[in-house]
Amino acid sequence: xxxxxxxxxxxxxxxxxxxxxxxxxxxxxxxxxxxxxxxxxxxxxxxxxxxxxxxxxxxxxxxxxxxxxxxxxxxxxxxxxxxxxxxxxxxxxxxxxxxxxxxxxxxxxxxxxxxxxxxxxxxxxxxxxxxxxxxxxxxxxxxxxxxxxxxxxxxxxxxxxxxxxxxxxxxxxxxxxxxxxxxxxxxxxxxxxxxxxxxxxxxxxxxxxxxxxxxxxxxxxxxxxxxxxxxxxxxxxxxxxxxxxxxxxxxxxxxxxxxxxxxxxxxxxxxxxxxxxxxxxxxxxxxxxxxxxxxxxxxxxxxxxxxxxxxxxxxxxxxxxxxxxxxxxxxxxxxxxxxxxxxxxxxxxxxxxxxxxxxxxxxxxxxxxxxxxxxxxxxxxxxxxxxxxxxxxxxxxxxxxxxxxxxxxxxxxxxxxxxxxxxxxxxxxxxxxxxxxxxxxxxxxxxxxxxxxxxxxxxxxxxxxxxxxxxxxxxxxxxxxxxxxxxxxxxxxxxxxxxxxxxxxxxxxxxxxxxxxxxxxxxxxxxxxxxxxxxxxxxxxxxxxxxxxxxxxxxxxxxxxxxxxxxxxxxxxxxxxxxxxxxxxxxxxxxxxxxxxxxxxxxxxxxxxxxxxxxxxxxxxxxxxxxxxxxxxxxxxxxxxxxxxxxxxxxxxxxxxxxxxxxxxxxxxxxxxxxxxxxxxxxxxxxxxxxxxxxxxxxxxxxxxxxxxxxxxxxxxxxxxxxxxxxxxxxxxxxxxxxxxxxxxxxxxxxxxxxxxxxxxxxxxxxxxxxxxxxxxxxxxxxxxxxxx
DNA sequence: GAAGTGTTAAATCGC
DNA sequence: TTAACACTTC
Numbered sequence: 001x002x003x004x005x006x007x008x009x010x011x012x013x014x015x016x017x018x019x020x021x022x023x024x025x026x027x028x029x030x031x032x033x034x035x036x037x038x039x040x041x042x043x044x045x046x047x048x049x050x051x052x053x054x055x056x057x058x059x060x061x062x063x064x065x066x067x068x069x070x071x072x073x074x075x076x077x078x079x080x081x082x083x084x085x086x087x088x089x090x091x092x093x094x095x096x097x098x099x100x101x102x103x104x105x106x107x108x109x110x111x112x113x114x115x116x117x118x119x120x121x122x123x124x125x126x127x128x129x130x131x132x133x134x135x136x137x138x139x140x141x142x143x144x145x146x147x148x149x150x151x152x153x154x155x156x157x158x159x160x161x162x163x164x165x166x167x168x169x170x171x172x173x174x175x176x177x178x179x180x181x182x183x184x185x186x187x188x189x190x191x192x193x194x195x196x197x198x199x200x201x202x203x204x205x206x207x208x209x210x211x212x213x214x215x216x217x218x219x220x221x222x223x224x225x226x227x228x229x230x231x232x233x234x235x236x237x238x239x240x241x242x243x244x245x246x247x248x249x250x251x252x253x254x255x256x257x258x259x260x261x262x263x264x265x266x267x268x269x270x271x272x273x274x275x276x277x278x279x280x281x282x283x284x285x286x287x288x289x290x291x292x293x294x295x296x297x298x299x300x301x302x303x304x305x306x307x308x309x310x311x312x313x314x315x316x317x318x319x320x321x322x323x324x325x326x327x328x329x330x331x332x333x334x335x336x337x338x339x340x341x342x343x344x345x346x347x348x349x350x351x352x353x354x355x356x357x358x359x360x361x362x363x364x365x366x367x368x369x370x371x372x373x374x375x376x377x378x379x380x381x382x383x384x385x386x387x388x389x390x391x392x393x394x395x396x397x398x399x400x401x402x403x404x405x406x407x408x409x410x411x412x413x414x415x416x417x418x419x420x421x422x423x424x425x426x427x428x429x430x431x432x433x434x435x436x437x438x439x440x441x442x443x444x445x446x447x448x449x450x451x452x453x454x455x456x457x458x459x460x461x462x463x464x465x466x467x468x469x470x471x472x473x474x475x476x477x478x479x480x481x482x483x484x485x486x487x488x489x490x491x492x493x494x495x496x497x498x499x500x501x502x503x504x505x506x507x508x509x510x511x512x513x514x515x516x517x518x519x520x521x522x523x524x525x526x527x528x529x530x531x532x533x534x535x536x537x538x539x540x541x542x543x544x545x546x547x548x549x550x551x552x553x554x555x556x557x558x559x560x561x562x563x564x565x566x567x568x569x570x571x572x573x574x575x576x577x578x579x580x581x582x583x584x585x586x587x588x589x590x591x592x593x594x595x596x597x598x599x600x601x602x603x604x605x606x607x608x609x610x611x612x613x614x615x616x617x618x619x620x621x622x623x624x625x626x627x628x629x630x631x632x633x634x635x636x637x638x639x640x641x642x643x644x645x646x647x648x649x650x651x652x653x654x655x656x657x658x659x660x661x662x663x664x665x666x667x668x669x670x671x672x673x674x675x676x677x678x679x680x681x682x683x684x685x686x687x688x689x690x691x692x693x694x695x696x697x698x699x700x701x702x703x704x705x706x707x708x709x710x711x712x713x714x715x716x717x718x719x720x721x722x723x724x725x726x727x728x729x730x731x732x733x734x735x736x737x738x739x740x741x742x743x744x745x746x747x748x749x750x751x752x753x754x755x756x757x758x759x760x761x762x763x764x765x766x767x768x769x770x771x772x773x774x775x776x777x778x779x780x781x782x783x784x785x786x787x788x789x
Numbered sequence: 790g791a792a793g794t795g796t797t798a799a800a801t802c803g804c
Numbered sequence: 805t806t807a808a809c810a811c812t813t814c
Contacts, residue, residue, distance in 0.1 A: 104803095104804075105803095105804075106804095131804070132804075133804050134804095157804085158803085158804095232803090232804050233804090235804080236804095296802075297802075297803075297804095298802090299801075299802055299803080300802080300803060300804075396801065396802080397800070397801050397802080398800080398801080398802090399800060399801095419803090453790095456790085456791075458790070458791095459790090460790045460791080461790080462790085463790090494790085495790095575804065576804095577803070577804060578803080579803095592801085592802065592803095593802080594801090594802045594803070595802090595803085613801095614801095616801055616802085617801095618801065619801080619802095627802095631802080653799095653800085654798090654799065654800080
């Protein structure tokens with residue numbers, strides 16, 4: 001859908017340099033021709049009067065100077081911003097290439113582009129509408145040398161970053177026990193999100209490990225530079241540096257993009273803010289659109305202060321509020337407003353609607369996550385049959401998705417899962433992309449390290465390390481280290497042979513650079529032995545991987561050809577976001593609350609509304625509840641007609657169950673009870689279905705109790721094995737039908753899950769004392785029949 | 790060097 | 805529960 005994008009905005013064109021001009025000066029931002037039929041402006045103007053309300057129209061027509069559009073949820077924010085872009089062009093106020101609109105995802109950019117085009121009569125037009133990060137890439141590719149990079153730098157994502165950190169730890173002989181790798185990576189990312197250099201970090205940090213983290217930070221940046229690679233943060237930070245240090249570039253860019261539009265302004269972080277300031281030194285034609293109540297990316301360093309201080313930052317700014325909601329029923333809007341009004345850090349903005357009151361909000365209280373999912377799937381099916389869809393199931397954390405997947409699959413309802421197992425995150429896809437990158441640039445160390453022994457070609461850990469050391473010692477790329485070593489005969493025997501084969505392969509990759517992307521990709525997958533290895537594996541998983549690669553070839557086939565087509569393909573793959581894969585065609589979409597930003601659905605399920613999960617325990621610990629509450633607000637306001645909330649009294653983490661029942665989310669208490677109808681899970685739980693069937697049955701799974709001493713018939717056990725032995729001595733089976741251990745969790749058909757207090761074996765039967773949390777009774781005594789082993 | 794076995798740690802949100 | 809890692813064996 002958005003594949004043609006980068007080509008469209010002119011990345012593929014060589015820079016237009018004026019003869020005699022200093023490098024980087026002048027109109028070096030690239031442009032694409034665009035034209036409009038005569039009379040288009042008139043047609044546009046009449047459209048506006050029909051489609052926009054007074055405030056929206058005001059926002060659209062306020063062209064000169066800074067304007068902040070405070071848009072409430074469902075108030076037609078995207079509509080307003082797209083109309084504004086079309087208006088600028090339709091009225092002849094701006095050429096398409098003088099407009100820069102920045103969004104947060106490629107999906108949003110693609111949709112916006114589509115809408116602008118249709119507003120202008122379906123003509124392909126080319127204002128630059130892209131994400132901060134793709135804008136950063138464009139800028140950097142053009143001016144890489146000014147920040148000491150090569151233009152063909154690689155973009156590394158989180159996965160690559162983790163690999164780099166591992167390598168770093170090896171080189172610095174750092175141990176995870178000394179400084180947990182994930183901690184270092186997290187803090188360094190956090191610092192970069194705030195725009196800090198390593199030195200600035202050291203100055204400000206009071207962390208016990210600050211010095212060690214500082215050293216990793218410095219080494220990490222050096223390693224990136226040495227590898228000619230940038231991470232996501234650098235895609236903003238380096239352009240900021242570029243513009244700060246090069247007034248000529250800043251000026252020409254500022255004059256070139258005369259109109260700047262920023263979407264989701266509340267989620268900009270300090271570096272992005274700096275970039276915006278640098279782009280508005282030549283003029284103040286900035287339209288920022290945002291909603292402080294929907295600021296949900298504090299974790300990414302987003303600073304809600306940016307939107308709260310807009311008037312100070314841009315003196316004379318006009319503030320336009322969009323307060324009419326066109327999306328949700330009165331009930332839904334009331335609930336959302338009630339929740340978010342508990343926040344302090346917000347502007348005064350009151351949403352209202354002309355839509356009817358609508359149905360009550362349903363709150364479903366489940367016994368366990370499976371029941372919650374079963375209910376959601378069943379209700380979703382009902383609404384789909386009513387023709388009320390599409391449906392969204394929203395949750396706080398990705399791990400919750402599995403239950404819903406199972407539930408929908410059980411009802412044979414097709415769903416789309418956004419995130420977690422994204423196509424471009426799959427190992428085989430990433431490997432294939434690494435091969436492509438190497439074909440373009442064999443000095444791409446990150447890619448080379450990735451596929452050095454993928455598929456296995458006899459280059460083991462030892463050889464690998466030696467190669468890394470060689471490159472490090474000579475401070476050259478792995479590729480040149482490899483060639484050097486082969487010439488000088490550093491390696492011998494099997495290692496040398498394997499490396500030689502690999503070097504020949506890499507060499508041959510280069511030949512395919514001139515071929516169409518998909519042809520080259522297929523050839524590379526064959527020549528590298530990748531597909532062969534998958535076929536020989538024979539497993540179902542390998543077959544799936546092969547299919548994914550086939551899919552990648554298909555994507556490549558649809559990719560527009562051009563001199564820069566490989567580069568664009570790889571850049572887009574690198575900047576690919578989970579949400580970009582959502583096509584809006586599915587009846588049911590499963591995703592996190594964060595991914596749901598900007599979307600709307602007739603029917604929304606907001607699941608897992610439990611203390612500790614939502615709000616997340618970490619947010620509670622860090623006292624970051626306002627952001628969680630905004631996230632809740634975002635979730636509630638995605639719904640147009642029907643809204644379901646749910647929570648589960650029990651939930652498993654790491655295959656373990658919590659000891660006590662979950663408490664309902666505090667956000668649920670913030671919704672006026674008159675808006676909510678509560679349903680308890682009984683009717684939907686397996687317990688209910690089995691209530692009248694046969695005797696009470698107790699079954700349990702043996703819970704690992706390693707390193708934890710548990711009393712059981714007077715003895716203590718410190719390992720699974722010792723418990724297992726003790727059970728076997730008593731002729732009790734230890735798996736499946738379940739040996740019972742004190743402290744174990746058991747499933748009871750009527751009362752749900754309970755905790756074993758005492759187990760007393762007796763003549764084939766076992767007397768079990770179980771405690772159930774907030775069930776009908778606190779204590780239950782029963783008998784379980786266990787099969788002898 | 791690769792494959793197999795056992796132990797352990799883990800998972801908030803994302804460009 | 806599961807995936808990654810360390811360690812052993814082939």
